[in-house]
Amino acid sequence: MLPAPFYYPFRLRLHDTDAAGRLFFGHLFRYVQDALEAFMEQIGYPLDALLRDGEMLLPLTHAEADYRRPMRHGDHIRVQVSVVELRRRSFALGYRFLNAADDELATARTVHVLVMHDTQLGEALPDALRVALAQRLI
């Protein structure tokens, strides 16, 4: 059975809004990173441990976003995170920013490549990580 969709809930902070009272476009990626960290922890790969252990890194090679409805200070938002592409050395995550009525406010996509810390060279994703990601592939 497939796991339930993963959601990262947050409340929009004042310091992430612009002069018009909307989420400033660049700050969407703060929440993307927060959702990514929560997602990786959920699938058994907490980024703090990855970085501390220092064996493999998952740098972003691509990030994009679409802004469909404004988000404002105090809004309760949920970010649905899923794996949208799984390749030999890389994977892509998709993010859907939803309000309480399930309206899609924004979407984002990030691509991550596995790089070994020592050599700074890319390698195939380890089997265990691939399996964990595959369970969240849509």
Ligand SMILES: CC(C)(COP(=O)(O)OP(=O)(O)OC[C@H]1O[C@@H](n2cnc3c(N)ncnc32)[C@H](O)[C@@H]1OP(=O)(O)O)[C@@H](O)C(=O)NCCC(=O)NCCSC(=O)c1cc(O)c2ccccc2c1O
């Ligand atoms: C990461 C690189 C060293 C990779 O360069 P390399 O030449 O080894 O790899 P390729 O270019 O051949 O690509 C490998 C693989 O990835 C796919 N790919 C690459 N770029 C893209 C792209 N833009 N879009 C889509 N796909 C891409 C490519 O098709 C290949 O696919 P496979 O089929 O083989 O799987 C090098 O690119 C590099 O150093 N780039 C700079 C990275 C960087 O500085 N990023 C910004 C900051 S990193 C960051 O923010 C960050 C966030 C985190 O959440 C982390 C979490 C944990 C650890 C580190 C994190 C982190 O640093």
